[in-house]
Amino acid sequence: MKSPKFLLPAAAAGVLALTLSACGGGGGTTGGGGGGDAEQGLDGRGPITYVQGKDNSNVVRPLVEKWNAAHPNEKVTFKEQTDQADQQHDDLVQNYQAKNANYDVASVDVVWTAEFAAKGWLQPLKDKMAVDTAGMLAPTVEAGSYKGTLYAAPVSSDGGILYYRKDLVPTAPTTWAEMMEMCSIAKANNIGCYSGQYKQYEGLTVNASEAINSFGGSVLDKDGKPSLNTPEAKEGLENLVKAFADGNIPKEAITYQEEESRRAFQDGNLLFHRNWPYVYNLATTEGSSKVKDVLGMTALPGKDGPGASSLGGHSAAISVYSKNKATAHDFVKFLVEEEQQKFFATQGSLAPVLGDLYEDKELVAKLPYLPVLKTSIENAVPRPVTPFYPAVTQAIQENSYAALKGEKSVEQALSDMQKSIETAGAGS
Template sequence: MVRRAVAALAALLVAGCSGMADTGGAPSPGTGGTGPITLAIGRDTTAYLGPLLDRWNRAHPSERVTLLELPEAADEQRAQMVANLQAHSDVYDVLGLDVVWTAEFADAGWIVPLDRSLFPLDKLLKGVADTAIYRDKLWAAPYLSNAGLLYYRSDILKKEHMKPPRTWAELRDEATRLSAKYKIGGYAGQFLPYEGLTVNFAEAVQSAGGSIISPDARRVTMDLGTARTALDFLVGGVRDGWIPREALTYKEEESRLAFQEGRLVFARNWPHAYGPATHSPLAGRFAVTRLPGLNGPGSSSLGGLNLAISAFSKRQKSALDFIRYFTGRDNQRLVLTEGSFPPVWAELYDDPALIKRFPYLPVLKEAILSARPRPVTADYNQVSLVISSAVSGALNLSKPVDETVADLKQQLGEVIQPGG
């Protein structure tokens, strides 16, 4: 059956805490355990983390934090964390978790609950705190938020008297025309078969007015007609050439570099790609907007990163103090100014000085507030693998769109149904 055959992949909230694993008697955060700690987090592609960690280390010489960089791809990050935690290893103290892993890690007993009163949850962007809450307990502290944006060559569009596309039809038309005229790729997202492709497909479905799974992950809600429209938009781009075949190998970093190096007119990516582009030859020649949709602006999947404490850490008090510091307002400002990552504090998006420096902040705030969280399910990794595998087959033109979405709906039903 699909449930047994599908391997682990990265991403989403899970279900149930009655099966909490034995934590080996680890102390509750805040009650003991101090000393040097580690931060296990995805690879820092913008080199912003070092200076931020140095600030903590200078002020806390006996509780220095060591950065343990995991792979760039979320799937690979999760695999390494899971291997460590299943072994009850105390190597990781603070975990940088994709927002979709909160429930899974809590359910497995790999992280410990936090005291809500220690964190200013009411000052965060609407919906962001929910990604760290599971069964009415706070399991992590929101650190970064995220929503997909459409990067575009503003210089080329201005020269051609075109406006940024708001619909798929406009994107298809502009990408086709400009790709041919300027001899560069028209559009790319994250189309390698991994969690990024699941996100890109989910965004296409919801930008066409549909959904894939109910928020509680108990029903497959994917309408075949809507899913067909969404997938055909992407497949048609590959078939017709305005999505280059090379894009089928792209993760976030590959698509960032392709756009930044002037090889694309349009690209879907997260906000972190903005900062590096402003320090590249493309500076002043690009801009961002909301993702386009079927009939107007589309909707992103809600992304982000939360900081949690390993249940097997022997220095949980230091870990808690570090998380409180690292998710505080002053550090959140640096997350934006030094790393170009979306902070979780709402007030920073309305700061005139920051808006002057980062003109895309109002668009980003709108994108985050209109983004949709992925379903809360213990089977999300299986769900994601089924989706990315099916969509990849269609994008490679090896399976018809109609057959792909029909099979996908059936496979999803087998994954989320008890006994599937």
């Protein structure tokens, strides 16, 4: 009779002890990381961890295996996060905040770099820790830098591409005005003319910034201050608003994310379509695709030539709390070597950051969009590089959405954006 009575509290205490020890373990790591001065770890060598979002196309594992085979004493462990960008961001923030020494190298989205750098979480990649960026496309390096210092080495890039119907469009448009003129073709064929992504989410920031940047405007100036009350920004955003008003962008596009817009284009309902390179594979191989044989690709249209795409992609950053920074540094350099970059492109369809690879015959044969993508990335403008990115993207999304729906004039939307970004930067 008595033994179960004793077992219960014992079990309860056991569970509690486990919980406590788990907490204690976390605490210990924190203490160790905090104690190590940033300088101290610079020569440290030993096992490290690489943190990245879900490895959907199995690119990271083979690379890590390859590294481990060559460096048996400095093995890399791959820690896989979820495939949701927001969750990856929050996971990194939590671990950096806890000064976790185990997040040695992390894959950082281009829009997070400034925030993490300003928080003092990333090891500046200069002097001893420098990474050679000579062969890299300039905008990708810019996106990995904050206040003139490189904090994250560009690993993969991404840019917008204008897809179009080769069967209906005689020559690809190079400017926005040309494209709008060709909308008569769409009308004659009873389909929509153009669409990007205009639902109120990150994709709208991408599209609105592209519209503004393509016409010479910019969201932030060189000092990180908002600069939206300009005629250029107005002209850019007005183009989208006008296209919505006269139906050149179909009204349902206000609900489009990447996938909805891709489906509309693949079903043959759009003449022009702005999206990322991933569309190429799906649009040419999916059985239901109606544009399989008539898919054209070109750079985004701008004012007098190629437009300014928003830049996507990821960089590799070293945590200041890492104890083995020398190994981490070597691993980052390994990731941006040509051989690995090629593997990223062939295995994962990730756009390389090295300019030369875009002319590599073997690669172009496999990924025919590379030449177009190179133009796109070369002309790309990183999305606003600011430590207040979440507030900035919120301001752009909400106000440009209101403008696209005609609830606000373009001037009003831009002035509200300007004011919102100013208050974000003012801090508290």
